[in-house]
Amino acid sequence: MRINPHYLTLPKNYLFSTVAAKTREFQIKYPEKSIIKLSIGDVSRPLPKVVVAALRKASTEMGQVKSFRGYGPEIGYPWLRQAIANFYTNLGVHLADDEIIISDGAKSDSSNLLDIFDRDATVAMCDPVYPVYLDTNLMLGRQPQFLHATAENNFLPLPDDSIKADIIYLCNPANPTGVCYNREQLQQWVDFARRQNAVILYDAAYACFIDDNSLPVSIYEIKGAQECAIEICSLSKMAGFTGLRCGYTIVPKKLRTKEGVSLNYLWQRRQATKFNGVSYVVQRAAEAVFTQEGLSCIQANIAYYRRNLRLIGATLQKLGWQFFGGVHAPYLWVRCPQNMTSWQCFDYLLQECGIVCTPGVGFGQNGENYIRLTGFNSYTQTRAACRRLLRLQKC
């Protein structure tokens, strides 16, 4: 028996597992201290009523002979794919329903997509970056090229000729920095990818937070993107599906390799072999998200999280702590006070305020001296956290 040796090159634990373990240790040591988590991007608002009603109805159907369903289509039921296609039509993006492939979420799709590319493919991604992109490439023995995202470029690196990559990851709005590319900047990436014959893996998991009509919600709003980009989307942050699990990936049929092979065909082929589809009940719930009622409930939830983000932002301003993001994304990327390292700041906030953050260095070297805070907790908890932060001023 021999293991995949590349697993030994990984950081010992997945970032969010380390944060959770450290938080548990702290709770065991100080059981009397109350903890407020502004760390992992997990939602707190419950599912919209229309989604719960769809879940109930679909569960009842599953218990009756005439409406029971077994295996569904591996790429998802046509009614859900069509509902999503209609959502894109409203953005001015025209997609065939079989260009939309339903899955259990963006995390798995962003990793599984690597199956359809050459083992020797070269990869570029931001530093700091969502650790899943990096870890899944390390698992395959790939050493990515990093696109340096720093305060100097507002954490939004742009293409240049030093980048040599077959696969370019872009998360927009960005996790962890919470910043967002505009139309012109994305156009530069699309033009670059087309020139280089590269594919962009575009993670749009946070697109629902974009709060400016001039910013593109989908990369397909950018000219030429259907020829070079795969868009990965999730209902987790958009509709509170972190526990239900449903997402989708768009692989346009125009997206072909130099040899003329369709990536849409390859991805469908991969999914048909390795995935049995998302459960009928969850797909009915997802369909309800794309109804008028579903979409307006979601807006209310997003407005709720935005209020949290504004409150945290105002608190940081009072403290004089520099930060980025927090407007078009549920994350604030905060420069650690007093030049602390990310982990020193993590310990400081936990010890002094009982606040759990995510250390920026966990997202890459350029994340050192930063922490990430999220607006996903309840308003009551967020307000309590902000009060605790303000008390630091008096220390």
Ligand code: MLT
């Ligand atoms: C995060 O906190 O970065 C995300 O919630 C993690 C994820 O979506 O897997």
